[in-house]
Amino acid sequence: MKNVVRFFLALLFLPLCFSARAEKKPNIVLIICxxxxxxxxxxxxxxxxxxxHLDKACASGVRFAEGYVTSAVCAPSRAGIITGRYQQRFGYEQINIIGYMDKNxxxxxxxxxxxxxxxxxxxYLKEAGYATGFFGKWHLGDGDQFHPTKRGFDEFIGFRDGSRSYFAYPEKELKxxxxxxxxxxxxxxxxxxxEYYMTDLLGDEAAKFIEKHKEGPFFEIVSFNAVHTPLEYLPxxxxxxxxxNGKRKVLAGMTLALDxxxxxxxxxxxxxxxxxxxxIAFVxxxxxxTDKNASCNLPLSGTKSNYLEGGIRVPFFMTWPAGFPAGLTYDQPVSTLDFGPTFLKAAGLKxxxxxxxxxxxxxxxxxxVTPNAPHDELYWKKAERAAFREGDWKLIRYADRPAELYNIAEDISETNDLALTYPDKVRKMYKKIWEWERHHPAPLWIIDRKWDVYDLERMDKYHLK
Structure with missing residues (x-):
């Protein structure tokens, strides 16, 4: 009789068990190289x-062929990633090196x-019941008030600055x-x-965090300093x-270690x-x-620090067997800003x-489910320099020369400037940049004021006044 009762009780609670399993919050691993x-x-x-390893992971999820960051340099880009907000919303656009400054x-x-x-x-995820960990390069403030453990992370293993050696520093150097x-x-x-090569160490510590919190849910950011300089490698x-040979050989070795x-x-x-x-998200x-570590951005033009595609369009994929299709290449523009809403919605937040x-x-x-593109418009800005993508069109605004206009769908390498061919489009897109940026506060820090003050004569030139 007891066994019969147990059987019917099991049948009664079985749907609840399946429901709980279906609604279990996903773990989240964000890897930033x-x-x-x-x-x-x-x-x-x-x-x-x-x-x-990365190739296999990418094949099991979605590769974003047009994945963008919010800045062409490290710190502002990371500020956008970790908040899900354009960093210009809170004045974090100009500074990249947030490290030691001369006392004067x-x-x-x-x-x-x-x-x-x-x-x-x-x-947000900690409030939703997640264990949180950060491993690697922080670069979002060196002062104690900005420390990862004071910004929502339970655990931190890494360094606060924007770069460092992949090996131990001598004690004399650290002083x-x-x-x-x-x-x-x-x-x-x-x-x-x-005690050993930094890239391997970060992978090991991130794996230990997963083991420790295997009952979940957990959220970890693994922020490798690879393949940033210094160019240090394992033979x-x-x-x-x-x-x-040369830098390219070193980069290949460092990339192998990252993988x-x-x-x-x-x-x-x-x-x-x-x-x-x-x-799993990788970006x-x-x-x-292309100079410092011999990276290859082809077929894109440009490099780190500029707003050509090579500076802001990056390797980018996400996997989630319970939520994403496998083996898909998605060819609409997406942004690292999308990590925030994607992760938080998956975690049950509204x-x-x-x-x-x-x-x-x-x-x-x-x-x-939604056939249109996630973004009709994407913006980038640092002082006078700015870029704006609207559909297939991209405008780049400079401080010291006329704006450039490209059709990215037809000219991925940005070799055919169409600004003179479509002056009305230049003017309209230029004005949209101005409308976007005028709603944001002034930058919190200004490195070079001559690039930060808006030039009224330049505004006249584009009929924006």
Missing amino acids: DDAGFADFGFQGSKIMKTP SALKGENMGLPESEKTLAN KPHMKYKRMEWGYKKFKEP EDTAQFPEL RACGTIFNKLEELGLSDNTI SDNGGP AQDYKIMDGKDLKPFVNA
Whole structure:
């Protein structure tokens, strides 16, 4: 009789069990690499770089062929990613190097960072019951008030500055004033230099975080400093590229290590049976610097720090077996701003639960529930320099020469400037940039004032007054 009762009780609660499983919040792993070239991964078409783990992950999800960041340099781009908001909304557009400043400088390094009034994705997800961790390069403020553990992250292993060695610094070097925020930190003000290659270490620590929080849900950002300078590598990695030499050979070795570290994370998820209910997002924080680390952005023109496609269009994919199709290349423009709404909606939050975000939940778009593009308009701005994409058209505004106009669908390499052919379109798009930027506060920090003051004569030239 007892067994019969148990049987019927099991039948009674079975739908609830399936419902709970179906509604289980997904884990979220956001991987940000640093200064990677658009064409420097197998999933982006490279026949030289060896990235088997990333290629496999990309094939299991959605590759975004037109994935954009919000800035062509590191720190502002990361500010947009971690808030889901254009960084211009809170004055974070001009500064990139938020590190040691000379004591006589008007710029106070320790007071520069992501404004404390801004909530991060980690803040929201922590409130939604997620364990949160950050691993690697922070670059969103060196002062203690900006520390990751004070911005929504339960755990932090990494460094506050924008770059550092991939190996341990000698103690003598660490005593120099400018090294204050390059030190490796394990929590809050607990310092210990890495015992082995930084890229591998970050992958290992991110995997340990997954193991620790395997019951979920968890959210981690793995912010590799690879493949940013300094160009430091393991000889066994570069040895796999005998056909290369110089910086390109070093970059290939560093990219191989990056792929290996990502594989450590992916394998841990697979080992623990978490892959099906985990969102993985992979992106570079800006375009590759073709000079400093010999990145390749082809067929795009441009490089890190400028608003040609090579500076702002990046390797970008997302996987989520429970929510995204596999093997899809999505060819509409998307942005790292979209991480915020996508993650928070998946975690069960509603739009009214968080600040206005500029991105879109990508799930209905990649599943063809919403046939139109996520973004009709995308903007980039740093002082006078700006860019605006509207549909297939892109306008680049300069401080020292006439604007340029390109049709990205027909001219991905931006070699055919159509500004003189379509002057009315230039004027209308130029005015839209002005309308967009006029609603934002002045930049919190100004590096070079001559590029920041709007030139009324230039406004007259484009009939904006």
